[in-house]
Amino acid sequence: MRCWAGRLLLALLNLICSTCRLSQHITDYTSRMGRLTVAVVISVLSAWPIGSGAATGLSVEFVARPIKPIGAYGNPSYTGHAYVILKWKLNNGIKEEVFGFYPATFSGKGIIKGPGLLRSEFRCAPSEECSKSEYAGRLRSAADTTVSSEIEISEEQYRAVRNVINKWTTHEYDLLDSNCINFLQDVATASGYDPPPSSGVNRLPTNYVSSLDESIKAQNKLRAEQEKTKTETGKRKQAESERDAAIKERDQARKERDAALAAKKKAESDAARAANNVPADWIACACPAEHVGQGKVVNGTLWHPKSVPNCGG
Numbered sequence: 001m002r003c004w005a006g007r008l009l010l011a012l013l014n015l016i017c018s019t020c021r022l023s024q025h026i027t028d029y030t031s032r033m034g035r036l037t038v039a040v041v042i043s044v045l046s047a048w049p050i051g052s053g054a055a056t057g058l059s060v061e062f063v064a065r066p067i068k069p070i071g072a073y074g075n076p077s078y079t080g081h082a083y084v085i086l087k088w089k090l091n092n093g094i095k096e097e098v099f100g101f102y103p104a105t106f107s108g109k110g111i112i113k114g115p116g117l118l119r120s121e122f123r124c125a126p127s128e129e130c131s132k133s134e135y136a137g138r139l140r141s142a143a144d145t146t147v148s149s150e151i152e153i154s155e156e157q158y159r160a161v162r163n164v165i166n167k168w169t170t171h172e173y174d175l176l177d178s179n180c181i182n183f184l185q186d187v188a189t190a191s192g193y194d195p196p197p198s199s200g201v202n203r204l205p206t207n208y209v210s211s212l213d214e215s216i217k218a219q220n221k222l223r224a225e226q227e228k229t230k231t232e233t234g235k236r237k238q239a240e241s242e243r244d245a246a247i248k249e250r251d252q253a254r255k256e257r258d259a260a261l262a263a264k265k266k267a268e269s270d271a272a273r274a275a276n277n278v279p280a281d282w283i284a285c286a287c288p289a290e291h292v293g294q295g296k297v298v299n300g301t302l303w304h305p306k307s308v309p310n311c312g313g
Contacts, residue, residue, distance in 0.1 A: 057089030058158045060191050061150040062184055064209035082180045082205035084187050086161065087150075099165055101183040103173040116173035118165065118183070147206045149213035153191050160190035181208050188212060193219055278303045287311035 064082040083100030104117040153161065164186045172178055181198045188195040196215045202208045276298050285291050288302040290311055295304025 057152070058155065059087045059089075059150055059152045060161060060187060061085040061087065061148055062188065062209050062212055063145050063148045064205040065145050066206045080205040082184050082209055084184060101168055101171070101173070101180045112175045114173055116168070116171045116178065118168045118171070147209040147213070149209060149216055151191055151193070151216060157191050161187055164190045181205060184208070184212065281306060285311075
């Protein structure tokens with residue numbers, strides 16, 4: 001009777017708190033070894049050749065599965081569970097690594113508050129007492145997924161997500177403030193998005209991921225509008241700059257043309273002045289027919305130096 005009452009109390013606690021369902025019992029020893037396993041995985045992720053040309057695309061998918069009633073395959077889940085899938089698009093396919101946050105133990109106070117455990121979903125670590133049926137149940141749980149949201153990330157954001165995963169390998173578990181949903185919030189922030197709060201109905205993983213997906217779409221729409229405005233503003237400024245450059249070029253051409261015309265007029269004026277200028281020691285010729293080709297004619301009068309022989313001479 002006491003055993004039955006204890007199980008009923010545990011079920012009620014899970015229903016009231018509306019947080020992540022923790023799908024298997026892990027001993028303290030397994031907790032320590034599970035952390036070591038995830039740490040090894042993260043070391044592999046850290047060494048992944050980002051930027052070397054091996055990876056052609058990076059993305060993060062936020063996933064949630066709903067409440068699973070007692071009697072379904074695998075362990076029951078009173079609230080569901082949320083986790084992330086880190087993806088690399090390679091030349092020969094897509095590489096995935098899946099992470100979910102749990103309490104390190106599923107008994108006593110550990111399911112309320114205590115050490116946390118970040119482990120890979122859908123597979124058993126070498127240290128876990130995982131039967132074939134348990135392993136098969138984990139694989140089948142992938143089919144329970146009802147809500148997901150995937151975003152592309154940059155190499156810089158990938159590194160930020162990796163740092164979040166590394167931090168959560170030793171994170172303390174708290175049923176209300178440090179659970180699988182809070183893990184997703186940190187990953188979303190590292191991916192460049194402002195996650196919604198995990199309050200009210202959003203304490204349920206499926207509700208939260210749905211809300212996160214809507215938030216991501218809204219932020220993407222806003223970013224697209226901002227980028228469109230930025231592009232249009234850039235094009236307008238470029239057009240204005242080109243117009244101003246054309247006006248400046250036209251004004252410069254006009255200035256050069258006016259300067260050339262003024263220079264031509266001055267040259268003509270100087271030439272005309274020089275042509276009509278008579279040296280002070282020249283005299284008007286009285287017999288221009290005799291002195292043709294000597295001196296110059298100014299206004300119909302022939303002028304020549306005094307040294308030219310006199311008329312009739």
